[in-house]
Amino acid sequence: MAKPVATRGFARERVLDAALDLFAAHGVSGTSLQMIADRLGVTKAAVYYQFHSKDEIALAVVKPVYDDIEHLLRITETLPTAEARRSVSMSGMVELIIRHRRVSSVFYGDPTVHHLLETNDEYRRIGDRLADVLLGPAPDNSTRVAISMLSAGVHGCVNDPMIADLDDAELQKILLDFTKRFLEVCVPAQ
Amino acid sequence: MAKPVATRGFARERVLDAALDLFAAHGVSGTSLQMIADRLGVTKAAVYYQFHSKDEIALAVVKPVYDDIEHLLRITETLPTAEARRSVSMSGMVELIIRHRRVSSVFYGDPTVHHLLETNDEYRRIGDRLADVLLGPAPDNSTRVAISMLSAGVHGCVNDPMIADLDDAELQKILLDFTKRFLEVCVPAQ
Known part of the structure; x- marks a missing residue:
């Protein structure tokens, strides 16, 4: 049972790291969930699995x-x-x-x-x-x-x-x- | 010949005023030429007549x-x-x-x-x-x-x-x- 939780925690941190890089470069308004997904090389659905909106990420x-x-x-x-x-x-x-x-x-x-x-x-x-x-x-x-x-x-x-x-x-x-x-x-x- | 110039100057100031209001509320990244046009009640083409890009307005x-x-x-x-x-x-x-x-x-x-x-x-x-x-x-x-x-x-x-x-x-x-x-x-x- 440990693995999914660890993976989830890892994915969460990766989303936050990618978001922070993009926020720094484009501002929060100029960053979309799609841009975050693209940077991580995942689908937007994968980001949605962790966070339900850009506001939640911010x-x-x-x-x-x-x-x-x-x-x-x-x-x-x-x-x-x-x-x-x-x-x-x-x-x-x-x-x-x-x-x-x-x-x-x-x-x-x-x-x-x-x-x-x-x-x-x-x-x-x-x-x-x-x-x-x-x-x-x-x-x-x-x-x-x-x-x-x-x-x-x-x-x-x-x-x-x-x-x-x-x-x-x-x-x-x-x-x-x-x-x-x-x-x-x-x-x-x- | 004076009128078109005066009108143009007036329109220019109106665009800048509207842009500044929108920039203040949404940031420059969060503001589009369309939003500026909508606020003025004109078409995007009318804004383009004065400025060729959002950067030029900023x-x-x-x-x-x-x-x-x-x-x-x-x-x-x-x-x-x-x-x-x-x-x-x-x-x-x-x-x-x-x-x-x-x-x-x-x-x-x-x-x-x-x-x-x-x-x-x-x-x-x-x-x-x-x-x-x-x-x-x-x-x-x-x-x-x-x-x-x-x-x-x-x-x-x-x-x-x-x-x-x-x-x-x-x-x-x-x-x-x-x-x-x-x-x-x-x-x-x-």
């Missing part, structure tokens, strides 16, 4: 990222001050985005993916919890802009082709340093 | 942004120090991105648009000149990360739906302040 591709964000939140939400919650969450997000460098390049900034994530209850709740720890209670406009700018800056930089020659360790070191300094000078403690 | 949509970047560069490239060139260019870019808020939300971060802009000689040259003034001569990795992070941060924040309630003037004031502080603490003068 959600499965980002699942490990959301699992890690949830894990980070379970740690940071217990911290005693808003500043500690914010700075530990932001540092954790820097590490997490670099760890998921390939996936984050696809799911960040794509309007189709954004809509998909927003309409998924589980992911939206995690996104809301992340916003809560990063923004803190009753954030003013300046704090909101700072967190938005910093989040976009980290995501965008990690996915910038001009920075692709930097290895993950060096990029992480520099980004963690900049993130800390930015919070210090732009988001005063409450 | 390039025309971003043209005013590149015209403004070129104008900014003509000013900043004459400044005497690398620090002045960098900080004036970055402040100018903040203003420019806010001025072109709608267009920048479409052309930033979309892999299709990125490819299109990279393969257009005129736009690529302007992009290279902008990178030169922002990075300065022989930038180290830290400076490269800082400029990438700051550029992505400003673009991403301006297009962040969570920030959409801030008016342009307030957003610009806060972003100019953060940009200045970030450069001060993260990009030491050479």
Whole structure:
């Protein structure tokens, strides 16, 4: 009985890998189930056996990222001050985005993916919890802009082709340093 | 003889406006010439009369942004120090991105648009000149990360739906302040 399950798991991973390559090259909107099947050298029916829609594939591709964000939140939400919650969450997000460098390049900034994530209850709740720890209670406009700018800056930089020659360790070191300094000078403690 | 030209100019603007709306909602990949025609209530042939491909429309949509970047560069490239060139260019870019808020939300971060802009000689040259003034001569990795992070941060924040309630003037004031502080603490003068 073990073999079909193993094969199925393997096929699932292969579909997700192929999908991620295609999403990165063409965006989610520009990728079809047929393209995924063609890349794997299988029929569209074989892909349907694993996933019932492209949306389901896109959600499965980002699942490990959301699992890690949830894990980070379970740690940071217990911290005693808003500043500690914010700075530990932001540092954790820097590490997490670099760890998921390939996936984050696809799911960040794509309007189709954004809509998909927003309409998924589980992911939206995690996104809301992340916003809560990063923004803190009753954030003013300046704090909101700072967190938005910093989040976009980290995501965008990690996915910038001009920075692709930097290895993950060096990029992480520099980004963690900049993130800390930015919070210090732009988001005063409450 | 004046009327056909005026009509043509009017139709051109209408196509660009409709295209921008659709690009914003579906991405460039997810938008077809047929969708643009449908939105305008005209035939695809009527759109073809103005533009020969979707790429041509996308390039025309971003043209005013590149015209403004070129104008900014003509000013900043004459400044005497690398620090002045960098900080004036970055402040100018903040203003420019806010001025072109709608267009920048479409052309930033979309892999299709990125490819299109990279393969257009005129736009690529302007992009290279902008990178030169922002990075300065022989930038180290830290400076490269800082400029990438700051550029992505400003673009991403301006297009962040969570920030959409801030008016342009307030957003610009806060972003100019953060940009200045970030450069001060993260990009030491050479």
